[in-house]
Amino acid sequence: MDVSPSVMTDPIDALRDRRADFPILGERVHGRPLVFLDSAASAQKPVQVIDAMADTMRTQYANIHRGLHWMSERTTDAYEAVRDQVAGLIGASAREEVIFTRNSTEAINLVAHSFGSLMRPGQAVVISEMEHHANLVPWQMLRDRTGIELRVAPITDEGDIALDALERLVADGKVALVAVTHMSNVLGTVTPARRIADIAHAAGARVLFDGSQFVVHRRVDVQAIDADFYTFTGHKLYGPTGIGVLWGRRELLEAMPPFLGGGDMISSVSFERSTWATVPHKFEAGTPAIIETIGLGAAISYIEAIGYDAIAAHETALVDYALPRLAEVPGLRVIGAPAERGGVISFTMDDVHPHDIATLLDRNGIAVRAGHHCAEPLMRRLGLSATARASFALYTTREEVDALASTLTQIRSFFV
Amino acid sequence: MDQDGLYQRQVIERARAPVHAGPLEGATGRGEGTNPMCGDRVRIGVWLDADGRIGTVRHQTRGCAICLASADMMAGLVAGQDRIGAATMGRDFTALLQSGQGGESCPELRVFAPLHRHRSRIRCATLAWSALEAALVEAPAGTPAGETKDG
Numbered sequence: 001m002d003v004s005p006s007v008m009t010d011p012i013d014a015l016r017d018r019r020a021d022f023p024i025l026g027e028r029v030h031g032r033p034l035v036f037l038d039s040a041a042s043a044q045k046p047v048q049v050i051d052a053m054a055d056t057m058r059t060q061y062a063n064i065h066r067g068l069h070w071m072s073e074r075t076t077d078a079y080e081a082v083r084d085q086v087a088g089l090i091g092a093s094a095r096e097e098v099i100f101t102r103n104s105t106e107a108i109n110l111v112a113h114s115f116g117s118l119m120r121p122g123q124a125v126v127i128s129e130m131e132h133h134a135n136l137v138p139w140q141m142l143r144d145r146t147g148i149e150l151r152v153a154p155i156t157d158e159g160d161i162a163l164d165a166l167e168r169l170v171a172d173g174k175v176a177l178v179a180v181t182h183m184s185n186v187l188g189t190v191t192p193a194r195r196i197a198d199i200a201h202a203a204g205a206r207v208l209f210d211g212s213q214f215v216v217h218r219r220v221d222v223q224a225i226d227a228d229f230y231t232f233t234g235h236k237l238y239g240p241t242g243i244g245v246l247w248g249r250r251e252l253l254e255a256m257p258p259f260l261g262g263g264d265m266i267s268s269v270s271f272e273r274s275t276w277a278t279v280p281h282k283f284e285a286g287t288p289a290i291i292e293t294i295g296l297g298a299a300i301s302y303i304e305a306i307g308y309d310a311i312a313a314h315e316t317a318l319v320d321y322a323l324p325r326l327a328e329v330p331g332l333r334v335i336g337a338p339a340e341r342g343g344v345i346s347f348t349m350d351d352v353h354p355h356d357i358a359t360l361l362d363r364n365g366i367a368v369r370a371g372h373h374c375a376e377p378l379m380r381r382l383g384l385s386a387t388a389r390a391s392f393a394l395y396t397t398r399e400e401v402d403a404l405a406s407t408l409t410q411i412r413s414f415f416v
Numbered sequence: 417m418d419q420d421g422l423y424q425r426q427v428i429e430r431a432r433a434p435v436h437a438g439p440l441e442g443a444t445g446r447g448e449g450t451n452p453m454c455g456d457r458v459r460i461g462v463w464l465d466a467d468g469r470i471g472t473v474r475h476q477t478r479g480c481a482i483c484l485a486s487a488d489m490m491a492g493l494v495a496g497q498d499r500i501g502a503a504t505m506g507r508d509f510t511a512l513l514q515s516g517q518g519g520e521s522c523p524e525l526r527v528f529a530p531l532h533r534h535r536s537r538i539r540c541a542t543l544a545w546s547a548l549e550a551a552l553v554e555a556p557a558g559t560p561a562g563e564t565k566d567g
Contacts, residue, residue: 352481353479353480353481353483354454354480355454355456355479355480355482355483355537355540356423356480356481356482359422359534359537360423363420363422370454371453371454371455372454372455376455379455385454385455385456385457385478386454386455386456414423414428415428415432415481
């Protein structure tokens, strides 16, 4: 795949040809060309991913690990190769530190259940005010189950984590884990991960980052940010649904009890002995999402071939284009002004309800999200019940941002 | 803009200037409908007369234009109905939203028929009816709380 964009090219135009990789972008909705601005919810899939999954099912598929036949071994190789790819993608020091889960939610639940079982009453977990429910509810459940304390780090009015407040929250040394997003799915805030990790570590706490949004747009280096756990989901990264990743430091994973267990996991004698007793298999009970994992591998190959530099430059240029363009829409208010914003823009428009905005955009072929974005406490913090959200992917164009802005102007005149 | 007529002028106007919005002093039945998908919420206050007919309905709605207009039109429509009449309207309305057809007992609400092509928005229109149903469960027949028949 020759996708290296020239450094002289406009970063948005540089990826324009990649749209051809996404067959669905040629579809029409309500008679209009599809303008897909809901990639933060789930990204569309390139043919490279679609073909990899279909080819697996057509030519090279069997259950993995336990099979002793050629087809199983080849499929195992393909599946395990993705573990290496993920390790390389995020800078893991060992492939065994990569655990496949169903999604980021399951990865966080795994940590809450397993790492959480090592916590004692009196210890605490700190999250932030802008967490997705996926990084909130599992900790509430842990609190209710074990009697730990759940503390919430406030955000500023701009939408950044208040680091001074975070420092105070961990100061008593009782915090076992700081679990925060690496990029907000509502505000687009890119959080200062290394700074947060330093604050956590200085107080003796471990740190988990929910990277579901971040990994789509920027290269993750778990060593550089000094993370202890990192989670992301495949379907936002142009891969399929049903596959996510938990990365954790090996010594932590080894100290943690299994999450899901079963007789199959520890008593099988027909296959690589001790597999289930060591990481990562200790945390991968049952037949995993084989085809989806291979699909994730294809997605990572696709991303790596384009390169995060080009992807990040595209995103930054698009956000820089979109913010002033949207500001031209009368009555439109972009929510938050974080120090660093990824390709997610939430907004309101006068008193027009986000659901009405989304429905009328949809009638014009434009897909956005509207609602609380699985972040109800954040909505309350912002004094809102809902927002509309446009989110960008590597296939998003200036013209699509223009279509959004001009259609929003029409919608406003319809209501106001 | 709105090619399939979901946002008819009547809906927009009603959402913009509802006539039955606000708290109901002396309500004997209160109910709430919420949509966890979006955080929208309709609170209904109601009282029934001595014959068990709906006297007054007021709504406090935090929601979209569909939700708001539906709540307001419902509040006007069910006044004078007994529980069975209101329930019949609610059922007819739900069937109308699902099929785009029917609505015999509530022809005024046919303005919402295009919603049958927007399945994800049907709950917006039925939220008020859920809240009314809850309010009627607890509302006794009689006069508004705090008042007597003698005034």
